[in-house]
Each structure stands twice: as structure tokens, then as C-alpha cells.
Amino acid sequence: MPEMPEVETVRRSLIAQVKGRKITHVEIRYPDLITGDVDQFVEFVTGATISDVGRRAKFLLIHLDNGYTIISHLRMEGKYRISADPSAIDKHSHAIFTLDNGQKMIYNDVRKFGRMQLWNTDELSENKSLKKLGPEPLSTEFTFQNLKPRIMRHHKDIKTVLLDQSVMSGLGNIYVDEVLWQVKLHPETPANHLSDEDIQKIIEASNQEMDKGIAAGGSSIRTYVDATGHKGNMQNNLKVYGKEGTPCPRCGTEIVKIKVGGRGTHFCPKCQVVK
Ligand SMILES: [Zn+2]
The missing domain is CATH 1.10.8.50 (Helicase, Ruva Protein; domain 3)
Known part of the structure; x- marks a missing residue:
């Protein structure tokens, strides 16, 4: 399972490649990946620009410029890959975000345990998964x-x-x-x-x-x-x-x-x- 350092590594890698990019198209191939309404997820994410990529414990927070955040938990085997090469997409690619520079942000998950949820950025602290988390290492609350x-x-x-x-x-x-x-x-x-x-x-x-x-x-x-x-x-x-x-x-x-x-x-x- 990816642990916090792995998720932080993914965050840094994503931020370098997708921050400031507009998402022009979203394809969800495995609907159970999305917690909540899939059509609404696609509608709200399409056309938004990725303003930042944050993290809380093992949750990636993909912030959009429209006031929403994609909360992404990789669970056992979830991975992101950025590629313009169509061969990077395979049967384990469950969400494909096309970016305005022609690259695709591809979410792969062999075991399908990972989840994504769209949430109002101003109300992230109210999210059920994030709310219950205790203080994490390297944070000011870790005292x-x-x-x-x-x-x-x-x-x-x-x-x-x-x-x-x-x-x-x-x-x-x-x-x-x-x-x-x-x-x-x-x-x-x-x-x-x-x-x-x-x-x-x-x-x-x-x-x-x-x-x-x-x-x-x-x-x-x-x-x-x-x-x-x-x-x-x-x-x-x-x-x-x-x-x-x-x-x-x-x-x-x-x-x-x-x-x-x-x-x-x-x-x-x-x-x-x-x-
Ligand atoms: Zn010993």
C-alpha cells in the first residue's frame, strides 16, 4: 500500500506536471471508482483548471479553480501516470483526464480499491474521510x-x-x-x-x-x-x-x-x- 511518503512523492510529481493545466475531457471507465454521482463528477471536472495538488495524510487533494477538489485515495495499488502516448492506457486505466497540452493524467488501479470524490474545497474539513484523521508527521499539529x-x-x-x-x-x-x-x-x-x-x-x-x-x-x-x-x-x-x-x-x-x-x-x- 502506498504510505504517506509515497503519496507525497506522487503529489510532488503531479504538481510539476499538471498544475495550471486545464482538464478538457474526463473519461471514467470504472464508475465505482467515484464516490458520489459519476455524471456530476465528470460535469464539474471537465473544463476546470488544476490550481494545486495538496495532500492530507494518504489522501491526494487535486484542487480545481472552480471551488471543487478531487479527493483521491490510492488505497492498495492506485497510480497516476502522465503521458500523451495512447499505449499508456490499458485495461487497468479507470479514469483518464485529458489536459490542454495534449497529455493525459491516467489513473491506473489493478486492484480497483482506490476511490475519488469531488468535494467543495471550502468544506474539506467536513469530509467524512478527512475529518477523522489524527495529526500527521511533519505537520504543526504533530506535537x-x-x-x-x-x-x-x-x-x-x-x-x-x-x-x-x-x-x-x-x-x-x-x-x-x-x-x-x-x-x-x-x-x-x-x-x-x-x-x-x-x-x-x-x-x-x-x-x-x-x-x-x-x-x-x-x-x-x-x-x-x-x-x-x-x-x-x-x-x-x-x-x-x-x-x-x-x-x-x-x-x-x-x-x-x-x-x-x-x-x-x-x-x-x-x-x-x-x-
Ligand atoms: Zn536488536
């Missing part, structure tokens, strides 16, 4: 004061709590494993056992992991490719995710993989302790 009560009210394991997008948003399975390794916490530690120092470390490690992820152009563990077709190389920086059976980079103990809250979880059984 100890905001995070401590959100984490400490849970007695579930910290892995599940950090994955809960209403507690903090943007971190998925890969980065939560990496953050917990960085801060030396066992993923099954009850969240309300954390000290202030643990929470402070989680904040710092989350910011660092997101920074590193963005600098590396995202992870390409799965089939993620940015809008220019480049694969990210974040997987080279991962310390525990997908590294079961290999030595911990800190202490040499073999990394193990267990299930926590139903999710595959990688950690070092020696240097990550339960509190």
Missing part, C-alpha cells in the same frame, strides 16, 4: 500535547494504536514497524504503558522516517511507481520491515515476524522490549 492523550487513552498494543489513522495519520504497516524499532518498543506494548519520553521518541522517529521516505521517493515494496514511472528506493533504508530471519542492524539478533492485531509485524526480540 507531544496533541499526541499524548490520543495514544494514552488506549490499552491496546502500540502497533495497532499507531496504525489507527484517527490517533495519528499517515503511517502504515511498514513505517510503524520501522518507528517501533527506532524507539526500541515491542509492538505488543500496551499504549497506555508508554512514558512521556517514549511518546516524544515516537514523534521524532515518525518525523525522521517520513523525511527519509520522502527523500528516497517512497518505498516500492509492492508495485508503487510515481507519476513519472520512477520506482522509489526506500526499501533499501528499511531496518526491520520484510527483514525477518536477518540480523538486527543494532544488536545482531534475528528479526522475527509475528501477527499483531492481524497485521504482519517485524521486530527485534532483543532490543525492542515490552513495558
Whole structure:
């Protein structure tokens, strides 16, 4: 699944290629991609100019100059591709936006889990999906004061709590494993056992992991490719995710993989302790 650094990488790539471009034609080939009325989506988007491309956690926000925003969630396999080449369109291309420079912004999604929704830009904070998101790394709201009560009210394991997008948003399975390794916490530690120092470390490690992820152009563990077709190389920086059976980079103990809250979880059984 694309995580926040991947979505940020896609955002930067899109902004460079589509900002200021007018959308002259819209074709929706898979109607279920659109949450809400498809005809209305096509009607409102056609003729609008892309004024900016923003992001909230893992949601891309394609702002239009007519007061509407396309909220786009890539989910498992969604990708954007910008191309003028007709061969770039295939059976997995579910939305095709023709731009005024002859290029097409093509949304591909092999697994069809991604969704797009048109929303009034002034009322984005009221959108059901965006409203429930907790503070995200690298934002001004990502502070100890905001995070401590959100984490400490849970007695579930910290892995599940950090994955809960209403507690903090943007971190998925890969980065939560990496953050917990960085801060030396066992993923099954009850969240309300954390000290202030643990929470402070989680904040710092989350910011660092997101920074590193963005600098590396995202992870390409799965089939993620940015809008220019480049694969990210974040997987080279991962310390525990997908590294079961290999030595911990800190202490040499073999990394193990267990299930926590139903999710595959990688950690070092020696240097990550339960509190
Ligand atoms: Zn270790």
C-alpha cells in the first residue's frame, strides 16, 4: 500500500506536471471508482483548471479553480501516470483526464480499491474521510500535547494504536514497524504503558522516517511507481520491515515476524522490549 511518503512523492510529481493545466475531457471507465454521482463528477471536472495538488495524510487533494477538489485515495495499488502516448492506457486505466497540452493524467488501479470524490474545497474539513484523521508527521499539529492523550487513552498494543489513522495519520504497516524499532518498543506494548519520553521518541522517529521516505521517493515494496514511472528506493533504508530471519542492524539478533492485531509485524526480540 502506498504510505504517506509515497503519496507525497506522487503529489510532488503531479504538481510539476499538471498544475495550471486545464482538464478538457474526463473519461471514467470504472464508475465505482467515484464516490458520489459519476455524471456530476465528470460535469464539474471537465473544463476546470488544476490550481494545486495538496495532500492530507494518504489522501491526494487535486484542487480545481472552480471551488471543487478531487479527493483521491490510492488505497492498495492506485497510480497516476502522465503521458500523451495512447499505449499508456490499458485495461487497468479507470479514469483518464485529458489536459490542454495534449497529455493525459491516467489513473491506473489493478486492484480497483482506490476511490475519488469531488468535494467543495471550502468544506474539506467536513469530509467524512478527512475529518477523522489524527495529526500527521511533519505537520504543526504533530506535537507531544496533541499526541499524548490520543495514544494514552488506549490499552491496546502500540502497533495497532499507531496504525489507527484517527490517533495519528499517515503511517502504515511498514513505517510503524520501522518507528517501533527506532524507539526500541515491542509492538505488543500496551499504549497506555508508554512514558512521556517514549511518546516524544515516537514523534521524532515518525518525523525522521517520513523525511527519509520522502527523500528516497517512497518505498516500492509492492508495485508503487510515481507519476513519472520512477520506482522509489526506500526499501533499501528499511531496518526491520520484510527483514525477518536477518540480523538486527543494532544488536545482531534475528528479526522475527509475528501477527499483531492481524497485521504482519517485524521486530527485534532483543532490543525492542515490552513495558
Ligand atoms: Zn536488536
